[in-house]
Amino acid sequence: MFVFGKQDCARSDRFSVEASYSAFVGTYRALMLYHALALNTQRRGFSELKWTFLFAIEVSRSGCSLLPHYHYWIKSKRIVTPDGIISGAVEVKGKFITSVVTENDWRGTSKGEQVIDYGEAVVMPGLVDVHAHLDDPGRADWEGFPSGTKAAAAGGITTLIDMPLNSFPSTTSTESLELKIKAAEKNIYVDVVPENAFNSSALEALLEAGVLGLKSFMCPSGINDFPMTNANHIKEGLLVLAKYRRPLLVHAEIQLDSESHLDLNTEDARSYSTYLKTRPPAWEEAAIRELLTVTKDTRIGGSAEGAHLHIVHLSDASSSLDLIKEAKVNGDSLSVETCPHYLAFTAEEIEDGDTRFKCAPPIRDASNREKLWDALMGGHIDMLSSDHSPTVPELKLLSDGNFLRAWGGISGLQFVLPVTWSYGKKYGVTLEQLALWWSERPAKIAGQKLKGAIASGNFADIVIWDPSAEFDLTNEYPVYIKHPSISAYMGRRLAGKVFATFVGGNLVYKEGKHAAAACGVQILAKNMNKLTGLFIKRPLYIFRSMDYLSKDKAKETKFHTARRFVVRN
Ligand SMILES: NC(=O)NC(NC(N)=O)C(=O)[O-]
Numbered sequence: 270m271f272v273f274g275k276q277d278c279a280r281s282d283r284f285s286v287e288a289s290y291s292a293f294v295g296t297y298r299a300l301m302l303y304h305a306l307a308l309n310t311q312r313r314g315f316s317e318l319k320w321t322f323l324f325a326i327e328v329s330r331s332g333c334s335l336l337p338h339y340h341y342w343i344k345s346k347r348i349v350t351p352d353g354i355i356s357g358a359v360e361v362k363g364k365f366i367t368s369v370v371t372e373n374d375w376r377g378t379s380k381g382e383q384v385i386d387y388g389e390a391v392v393m394p395g396l397v398d399v400h401a402h403l404d405d406p407g408r409a410d411w412e413g414f415p416s417g418t419k420a421a422a423a424g425g426i427t428t429l430i431d432m433p434l435n436s437f438p439s440t441t442s443t444e445s446l447e448l449k450i451k452a453a454e455k456n457i458y459v460d461v462v463p464e465n466a467f468n469s470s471a472l473e474a475l476l477e478a479g480v481l482g483l484k485s486f487m488c489p490s491g492i493n494d495f496p497m498t499n500a501n502h503i504k505e506g507l508l509v510l511a512k513y514r515r516p517l518l519v520h521a522e523i524q525l526d527s528e529s530h531l532d533l534n535t536e537d538a539r540s541y542s543t544y545l546k547t548r549p550p551a552w553e554e555a556a557i558r559e560l561l562t563v564t565k566d567t568r569i570g571g572s573a574e575g576a577h578l579h580i581v582h583l584s585d586a587s588s589s590l591d592l593i594k595e596a597k598v599n600g601d602s603l604s605v606e607t608c609p610h611y612l613a614f615t616a617e618e619i620e621d622g623d624t625r626f627k628c629a630p631p632i633r634d635a636s637n638r639e640k641l642w643d644a645l646m647g648g649h650i651d652m653l654s655s656d657h658s659p660t661v662p663e664l665k666l667l668s669d670g671n672f673l674r675a676w677g678g679i680s681g682l683q684f685v686l687p688v689t690w691s692y693g694k695k696y697g698v699t700l701e702q703l704a705l706w707w708s709e710r711p712a713k714i715a716g717q718k719l720k721g722a723i724a725s726g727n728f729a730d731i732v733i734w735d736p737s738a739e740f741d742l743t744n745e746y747p748v749y750i751k752h753p754s755i756s757a758y759m760g761r762r763l764a765g766k767v768f769a770t771f772v773g774g775n776l777v778y779k780e781g782k783h784a785a786a787a788c789g790v791q792i793l794a795k796n797m798n799k800l801t802g803l804f805i806k807r808p809l810y811i812f813r814s815m816d817y818l819s820k821d822k823a824k825e826t827k828f829h830t831a832r833r834f835v836v837r838n
């Protein structure tokens with residue numbers, strides 16, 4: 270077990286590291302083979318048409334894509350780019366975007382190039398979900414890589430960071446990382462990240478093995494082999510992370526004895542308000558207050574300069590958020606996410622016994638939800654994540670309805686885009702904001718410079734969707750998560766239908782159909798060069814601070830591309 274500093278005897282402490290698995294192992298292989306073929310044919314004076322033909326054969330054999338074209342254009346009247354929404358076309362060659370042009374500048378196609386015209390449908394960068402639990406290996410009956418990444422693809426998510434828990438074992442060592450890598454091989458339809466360690470050398474070993482970040486809990490995680498950390502451990506951990514310039518993701522709740530005032534024997538365990546009382550906002554506030562005693566080390570000139578701390582799934586939009594704002598102003602390298610379920614639902618509407626809505630921290634009241642929207646729209650919450658944390662229906666205790674004993678976690682990976690859009694409409698959410706919260710900023714946290722924006726040179730990770738298409742999440746709706754019955758979103762009417770999802774140029778999902786093969790590439794720091802096919806001289810930095818993304822500067826920085834992104838150090 271990894272212990273930062275002295276072990277607090279009351280708490281056994283552990284860090285989790287998040288490695289970045291990326292999508293599409295098979296795609297990568299197919300492309301390499303194609304590149305080899307292309308090189309040969311080029312030498313022999315073959316035309317692009319013939320390359321395209323060879324590529325088509327290879328792609329249809331590999332089953333990685335529903336579209337057997339090497340060189341194609343995606344046309345639309347609404348392409349969300351870092352420079353605004355344009356009517357035009359995105360050129361894709363192999364796994365990269367090679368140009369983005371407005372309608373006026375488009376010269377049409379030459380021989381061998383294909384055009385897919387999506388008309389009015391929105392073309393947006395694929396979503397990067399920085400927080401999902403796919404539970405593989407060990408608890409694949411809860412979700413697993415195949416169904417989880419199929420659901421991601423169907424929801425327009427092209428890269429996801431897989432949490433080091435609730436797989437079994439938790440990803441806490443290079444050995445367990447190997448198990449995770451094996452489990453994901455040929456089983457992922459989108460990109461992923463995991464990790465954890467027992468001591469500082471194990472932590473470093475994991476970072477050396479290529480994990481792209483760490484994760485820790487400041488309260489019990491509900492998973493026995495994933496114990497919690499306190500601020501001392503986090504302080505030590507940040508020092509190690511600073512060397513690698515990788516982030517720490519923290520579940521910020523500290524167990525206070527507030528529930529000791531509650532007599533859980535007399536309270537109704539089926540009542541949502543009972544559960545709410547057991548995890549008050551003060552838990553989040555206390556954790557964040559402690560965290561901020563160490564995030565000051567991440568400031569320029571601080572002992573942990575280069576490390577970055579990211580607070581996951583913020584629910585309390587009052588005191589906790591005020592503390593975060595203040596720390597950002599002070600120069601701490603700090604960012605925060607919230608999740609669609611906190612933006613969509615309110616405590617008032619959760620019926621007693623409906624444990625589909627149980628998660629931690631809990632969904633709070635309507636006034637808190639309003640404040641969360643204000644903070645998101647105002648630039649104080651940096652990004653969104655799914656925190657997809659499913660289990661088997663038996664552990665959700667759906668028939669019993671006991672909120673105190675049911676598994677905590679919302680299941681909704683496939684629906685995050687339509688949920689954000691549907692519930693955000695009344696607040697005036699724009700397509701550019703969706704791209705910022707779901708793609709651009711998460712790509713930076715994940716250290717993915719060539720993802721998160723529709724820009725020339727980036728991976729062709731793209732979602733095509735129709736914001737006006739409405740649908741009902743009935744039992745007939747094609748849902749790919751393993752246990753739709755536990756999803757809090759079932760039964761809702763949503764707007765924003767995903768038509769197609771491209772990952773690295775492969776059409777992996779189209780209108781209810783997935784590519785035959787799971788061709789996801791696992792992204793680890795050590796294989797990022799392979800992934801891009803480029804030689805990256807400098808390590809992939811995370812940005813030093815996200816404070817420049819706050820309200821004042823949001824406008825000017827809103828559309829800076831992954832390419833133009835420079836680390837402030
Ligand atoms: N073990 C978990 O997956 N926990 C998760 N559960 C939630 N959010 O209810 C989490 O992210 O904390």
Ligand SMILES: [Zn+2]
Pocket residue numbers: 520581582629
């Ligand atoms: Zn959590």
Ligand SMILES: [Zn+2]
Pocket residue numbers: 400402432656657658
């Ligand atoms: Zn989580």
